[in-house]
Amino acid sequence: MLLTVDIGNTHITLGGFEQETLVFVANLLTGPYRTEDQYAVELLQIMNLHHAEPDEVDGVVISSVVPEVSVPIQRALAHICGVQPLLLGPGVKTGLNILIDNPAQLGTDLVADAVAAIAKYPLPCVIFDLGTATTVSFLDKNGNYLGGMICAGVNIMLHALTTQTALLPHISLQNPNHFIGKNTVQCMQSGLLYGTAAMLDGLAARFATELHEPPTLIATGGMANLVMQNCVSPFIVDKHLLLDGLRLIYEKNRKKPQAPRSKQE
Numbered sequence: 001m002l003l004t005v006d007i008g009n010t011h012i013t014l015g016g017f018e019q020e021t022l023v024f025v026a027n028l029l030t031g032p033y034r035t036e037d038q039y040a041v042e043l044l045q046i047m048n049l050h051h052a053e054p055d056e057v058d059g060v061v062i063s064s065v066v067p068e069v070s071v072p073i074q075r076a077l078a079h080i081c082g083v084q085p086l087l088l089g090p091g092v093k094t095g096l097n098i099l100i101d102n103p104a105q106l107g108t109d110l111v112a113d114a115v116a117a118i119a120k121y122p123l124p125c126v127i128f129d130l131g132t133a134t135t136v137s138f139l140d141k142n143g144n145y146l147g148g149m150i151c152a153g154v155n156i157m158l159h160a161l162t163t164q165t166a167l168l169p170h171i172s173l174q175n176p177n178h179f180i181g182k183n184t185v186q187c188m189q190s191g192l193l194y195g196t197a198a199m200l201d202g203l204a205a206r207f208a209t210e211l212h213e214p215p216t217l218i219a220t221g222g223m224a225n226l227v228m229q230n231c232v233s234p235f236i237v238d239k240h241l242l243l244d245g246l247r248l249i250y251e252k253n254r255k256k257p258q259a260p261r262s263k264q265e
């Protein structure tokens with residue numbers, strides 16, 4: 001089994017692959033002050049919950065946008081699985097041609113998204129990753145990473161509304177019954193979800209002009225399913241795009257077993 005781990009700002013997502021099949025996905029909260037032992041206990045419990053035995057794990061690959069969590073997670077997984085995890089970063093082969101000013105600045109989550117999109121979908125394509133932040137990645141028809149955008153995510157906007165105003169309440173994020181809100185909660189839900197969807201639709205229309213042809217539109221991340229219900233553009237929702245990308249990158253970097261030498265006569 002291959003374990004793929006996405007360390008995000010809010011959640012850590014753990015995915016287990018048997019060959020190319022994703023057999024389980026689990027999430028835990030990202031905690032920057034947790035120790036290696038705490039993570040080891042939680043990860044072991046999650047694996048037991050999904051009937052994944054640590055001694056069946058023969059590879060681990062990690063993408064992280066939270067540097068202070070990377071090391072304890074690496075050590076925890078090495079301890080419970082007995083294999084050294086591959087952490088995405090400099091020196092790791094991805095096959096992605098990154099055409100931005102400083103390729104080292106590109107988040108490993110976006111790298112993994114792009115690698116998976118190239119393997120799975122027609123190019124050119126635009127990837128919308130709706131997590132803590134909403135990120136946008138552009139891939140041309142040759143699979144080159146052209147650049148992107150970073151916007152506030154839905155939860156960031158909700159947090160700003162409830163902490164920077166005196167009267168707006170904390171609410172649950174769900175689609176309201178009416179596009180035009182009839183009360184404060186509905187107005188906030190409509191503004192956040194329909195507003196984000198309208199932004200993504202507007203961006204998608206501009207991208208077709210910028211790239212001189214309609215791109216494949218891919219949506220992923222924790223908020224993708226909820227927001228995409230309100231979009232009119234033909235988005236493909238691929239919830240586990242990043243985990244697929246990690247699997248592909250691991251395969252590119254896996255050391256192949258050497259063939260036995262023939263005996264000299």
